[in-house]
Amino acid sequence: MRNSTIIMRRELASYFATPLAYVFILIFLVLVNFFAFFFGALYERGQADLQSFFTYHPWIDVFLISAVSMRLWAEERHSGSIELLMTQPVTLREAVWGKFLAAWAFVAISLVLTFPIWITVNYLGKPDNGVIVAAYIGSLMMAGGFLAIGSCMSALTRSQVIAFIGTAVVSLVFVLLGMLPGMVNNMPDWVQSAAGAVASLSIYTHFTSISKGVVDIRDVLYFAMLIGLFLLATSIALDVRKAE
Amino acid sequence: MIKTEHLSKRYKTLAAVDDISFQVAPGEVLGFLGPNGAGKTTTMRMLAGFIAPTAGTASICGHDIQTAPLAAKASLGYLPEGAPSYGEMTVRGFLDFIAELRHLEGPRRQSRLDHVIGRLQLEKVLEQTIETLSKGFRRRVGLAQAMISDPPVLILDEPTDGLDPNQKQEVRVLINEMAKDKIIVISTHILEEVEAVCTRAIIIARGRIVADDTPAQLATKSRYHNAVSLQLETPAQLSDARAAIAALPSVADVEVTERYARLTALPKAGATILPAIAELATRQGLRLKELHLESGRLDEVFRSITV
Numbered sequence: 261m262r263n264s265t266i267i268m269r270r271e272l273a274s275y276f277a278t279p280l281a282y283v284f285i286l287i288f289l290v291l292v293n294f295f296a297f298f299f300g301a302l303y304e305r306g307q308a309d310l311q312s313f314f315t316y317h318p319w320i321d322v323f324l325i326s327a328v329s330m331r332l333w334a335e336e337r338h339s340g341s342i343e344l345l346m347t348q349p350v351t352l353r354e355a356v357w358g359k360f361l362a363a364w365a366f367v368a369i370s371l372v373l374t375f376p377i378w379i380t381v382n383y384l385g386k387p388d389n390g391v392i393v394a395a396y397i398g399s400l401m402m403a404g405g406f407l408a409i410g411s412c413m414s415a416l417t418r419s420q421v422i423a424f425i426g427t428a429v430v431s432l433v434f435v436l437l438g439m440l441p442g443m444v445n446n447m448p449d450w451v452q453s454a455a456g457a458v459a460s461l462s463i464y465t466h467f468t469s470i471s472k473g474v475v476d477i478r479d480v481l482y483f484a485m486l487i488g489l490f491l492l493a494t495s496i497a498l499d500v501r502k503a504e
Numbered sequence: 505m506i507k508t509e510h511l512s513k514r515y516k517t518l519a520a521v522d523d524i525s526f527q528v529a530p531g532e533v534l535g536f537l538g539p540n541g542a543g544k545t546t547t548m549r550m551l552a553g554f555i556a557p558t559a560g561t562a563s564i565c566g567h568d569i570q571t572a573p574l575a576a577k578a579s580l581g582y583l584p585e586g587a588p589s590y591g592e593m594t595v596r597g598f599l600d601f602i603a604e605l606r607h608l609e610g611p612r613r614q615s616r617l618d619h620v621i622g623r624l625q626l627e628k629v630l631e632q633t634i635e636t637l638s639k640g641f642r643r644r645v646g647l648a649q650a651m652i653s654d655p656p657v658l659i660l661d662e663p664t665d666g667l668d669p670n671q672k673q674e675v676r677v678l679i680n681e682m683a684k685d686k687i688i689v690i691s692t693h694i695l696e697e698v699e700a701v702c703t704r705a706i707i708i709a710r711g712r713i714v715a716d717d718t719p720a721q722l723a724t725k726s727r728y729h730n731a732v733s734l735q736l737e738t739p740a741q742l743s744d745a746r747a748a749i750a751a752l753p754s755v756a757d758v759e760v761t762e763r764y765a766r767l768t769a770l771p772k773a774g775a776t777i778l779p780a781i782a783e784l785a786t787r788q789g790l791r792l793k794e795l796h797l798e799s800g801r802l803d804e805v806f807r808s809i810t811v
Contacts, residue, residue, distance in 0.1 A: 266604045270590075270597075277592040277633075340588030344649070347552040348605045349578040503555045 263350040267358025268365070275366050284328065288370045291320050293377060302377075308385025313377055314395045314471045318435045318464050321399075321406050326427035328367060329410020330420045332359050333498065337418045342502055352495045360411050360491055367403040371396060391473035398470030401483040405463050406431050408490035415497040418504075431463075438464025505529055506551065506657060506687055510560035512711075513546050520546040522711035523560065528704075530656070533683045535702035535719070536691035539810050543711040544691040545585050548661050551689070552582040564657055578606070580657040586665075587646030591635030595626055595645055598634060599652060606653040620648040623678065639666035647675065651682075658682065660690045664697060676701050695802045709810040723800030726808075727770055732781050735794040736765040745790050752780050768798075 275281040292313065296302045300312025336342035345355055381387045410427040417423050440455040440462075459465050463486070466479040506528040513521040521543040528534050536544045549555045551562055553573045561568060567575035589598055599620070603613050621627060624644040629637055634645060643666055650658055663679070664672040679688060679701045692698065698705050699719050707715040707722075715722060723729060736742060742765055749767065750758045754775035759768045771777045778797050785792055 263605060266601070270593075270601045273597070274590060274592050339591065340584065340586060341590055343549070343554050343584040344582075344588050344646075347554050347577060347582045347584065348602065349574045349607075350605060351574065503549065 261354075263354040264358035264361065267345075267350070267355055268362040271359050271362030272365055275362070281366065284324070285370050285373060288320070288324055289373060291324070292316065292374055295320065296377065302381075308381050308387040310377065310381060310387065310392050310395060311471075313374075314399060317399045318402065318467055321403055322428055322431045322435060325367065325403055325406035326410055326424050326431060328363050329407050329427055330414055330423040332363060332411050332423075333415040333494070334417055334420045334423045337415075337502065337504075338420075342498075346502060352498060353491075356411065356491050356494045356498070360407060360487075360494075363407045363411070364400075364404050367407065368400055371400060371403070388473065391471075394473045394475050395471035397475055398467050398479070401470070401480065402463055402467040405434070405483050405486040405490075408487040408494075409434070412490045412494045412497060415494045416501065434461075434463040436462075436464075438462030438468070505566065506562070506564055506689065508547075508551070508560065508562040511547065511550060511557050511562050512559040513543075513550060513555065514558045519711050521550070521557075524708070524711075524713055525560075526706060526713065526716060528687050528689060530685060530687055531683065532704055533679060533688045533690070533702045535698040535705045536689060536708060537693065537695070537698060537705055537806060538691075538708035540693070542708045542810070544708055545661055546711075547708070548582075548659050548689065548691060549584075552580065552584075552659050553577050554582075554584075578653075579655055580659055581650030581653065581655040582658075583643075583646045583650045583660040583663055585661040587643045589634050589642065589645060589649070592633055594631050594633055595637075596630045598645065599648060602649045602652055608653060616652055616654060620651050623651075624648045625674075640668060640671050643667060644671075644675075647678075656685075657687045658689070660688065662692055663690055664692065664694065672697075695806060699802065707806065707809060714809045715805075719802060720799070722805050723802050726800035726802070726805045728768070728798045728804060729800035730776060730778075731768055731770045731798045732778050733766060733768045733794070733796055733798060734781070734785065734790075734792055736767070737791040737793050739765040741765075741790055742767070745785075745788065748784055748788055749781060752777065752784065754780060765793075 295316035296313035300315060302312045305312060333342070336345065346352065378392060409430050410423070413426040413430065414423040416426070438459050440459050441452065444451050444455045466482045469476060470479050509525050511521060511524045512519065524547060536547065538544050546555070550557050551564065551569065553569050553576055556570060561570065563569065564576040565579040567579060569576045593601070599617060603617060608616055621630065624647055626644060626648060629641055634642060637645065643663070647660070647663060650660065664675050667675060676697065679690070682688065690701070702719055705715070705717065705719050705722055706713055736745060739762065742760065742762065745767060746758050746760055749755055749769050754772050754777050755769045756772045757770045759770070769777055769781060782795065785795070
């Protein structure tokens, strides 16, 4: 735990050592607000909530989170610093978690910086702030899931570009699975229940469920397991391929 | 104590390291020699716990690298090949990070940091990011990182690569200073370095140990061991001198480098030829610029057993 914290602090500081972090935050803020106001019609709907803001998060995350996670391990392997890190008295798991938590904290900072839109709806009306808090938690957990997928993809390759594309594709699949039930509305029952079962594996399904305002333990467990599994896969991938 | 037993690393078809066993005791500076691709780096990476052996075991100060990897890693400092680090960090930030990972605290942490920074002359670049440093400075940062926790074992993969002659000398002095109570393993392909710092040399070729001895003993395996080199003032005397020396009963062969008017007489096995040649030079009136006894050429031994 202590080692994970040390690695996380170093990693997080290194995000902000280059302009990349600021550029990312800027793009994230521009995109989430653009989507909320233009496609989500935040004003025109005339409702004091942030549904039109959160509804685009899965789609924006698919690309932006992939961009955050692509460097996690690919860069360490490319520059060889992984050899330095893994010959310090730390375990692979501590390193994997430390780097993951840094990326997650970075995304959390980006999310926190969207607060003006929250202030805006509170200024314009009386939103249910409980729902908004739940949606923020959901968005953060969803980002954690995507980051864990990205960590694993990044561990599989030395190329950040391949890590980015791989993460975006896998993440997209995890989102699109949630669309299945909507597509099979008119089909027989068994198809619908099969689609429902598949959709329950989707990040989209669990995110939407939380963002409606109920932080259900099953949704939280889903994200915890998703993160745990992909980080375990990261460790295994690194163990096999770190020296290549 | 470093101990390896039948250490092997096999990739699909290639045996990178093939059944290597040795022990290193405190006070020893072991030089790993071998052509590129012989398995030096792979061996060091296994000792440092970066890659797992496919067979055999190794232990650092009694800690098995596979069953007690953290204790093994905590008792060694490692400089990976090429001295990789985090380019965007400042030297100070980087050394602080390593000190933290090594759980150095309080006054000891400060004194260790001060020590390595001073010893490797990093004061001037402390606030610079590592990516802006020259190759020599990066290597020194890598060395500082390895030394920071004052570990009993140091494993340094090509510690002087990329350094200028002065810096090389500095690092050798440093290694010699630390050698008294530590175990130091270095890899290099600079043979003069082995003679300068190592108390023992292991030569690896194709993943196997082909020689394990002190540098001086290794040199005696050279056919130049106890050979006599002489340089003449005038090339004119060269052919006469050659014929006369070759005629001596204890001389096996004579090599000539005409450009420098130099002759090297190789002795027959176990023979001592210096007195005979000195006497012959006087008798024949050879005008000598130089005359010396060779102890053996490590590079020639190296070539003869690794090719």
